[in-house]
Amino acid sequence: MATTTTTISSSLVTPPPTARALHHHHRCPSRLPVGAAPSLALRARRRRPAMVAASSSLLEAPEEVAARKLYVGNIPRTVTNDELAAMFADHGTVDRAEVMYDKYTGRSRRFGFVTMSTPEEANAAIESLNETEVGGRKIKVNVTESFLPNIDRSAPEPEPVFVDSQYKVYVGNLAKSVTTEMLKNFFSEKGQVLSATVSRIPGTSKSKGYGFVTFSSDEEVEAAVSTFNDAELEGQPIRVNKA
Template structure:
């Protein structure tokens, strides 16, 4: 009887190299004790824990809608006095006067958080531009609420609206922000825009800025009122730009 010899291809007896996909597939075929538990742990969906309604954190924009900036207040105003001013218009959750960390003097502004946006709006309508200790205070909703922000990183500045009615503001303290500069000058006219010049790519102030108004009369009033006035603990220089 003739003998028949069959040649078997090496690919039939040598398994192909395991790729990432084939290794994952093979684990599925292993007994649970050997490999399935490892595969399952890697494939297990993330567990999302939902807190009860009473413990859900409020969205930042909702907090911002009831958090008020209060500017141009007398240096003698305390936290309790600030809270009492707003308590007539609703429930005050928090009132805080901002102080200079080096001199411990009031920075003449603070923040008040009301319990609802409606109460915040009522406080703005009643208290903005009212006189406290001989000074007209500014009350408005804070523009943003940014928790856990990296203060070392440069913050985006609002777009500066230029105008022929502009003043230069020099000798600014390093802590002065664009918003503070705008609110400070709003006492003497309609401020179109303000900006604090900063070193490009950083949050470091160059120590000067610009403020624009809607008329020449407001520029003259700003120069006569604020030149050598104190902002953030040091006198500033103001002149027409």
């Protein structure tokens, strides 16, 4: 009896999936809908490097950030963020420029911060711009704060007892170096200062950047506000108003 042999074209046979292929399909499902346009997949891939760059900037050491961030004081009230950035653009790449505004009045507080791309550019800007005139005012340019990793914060100096009074002023934008004694002596020029205090982070010697001064009369408070508001203390213009 003759034997009949049937030949099947290999193009019509789908081989069974291997175990490895099944495993890969299970672990790596498609992230895009079936039939999605190639441009959609391309856009999805392009977003990933930006996310990596943003996350890597968060890993920058605090001392590196402090070394390239500048305080700019005594600027005219009319200076905007863009104008502040333009002032520093000749000395390197400006990562950020921001004028500080009073949250109640909306007026410029006459100071701001500029972050350069490198410490070298920050130093160049200090050398070129500090004590130069902008709009008839001599501006102050310096590094915001030195990074002091070895400072002992466990045993801060005890502060004098603060004597409160109804005749009191708030003093803002204090430099980090201002102490309670310095604040008291500064305001003693205009009246009898009962007491003064610089607010600090509890348990440390680090200033919060503001304080209070008390007097014996309302006239002394008025004299302190009119005399010392926008005056410079330790290289920074301070803000003084009734507490």
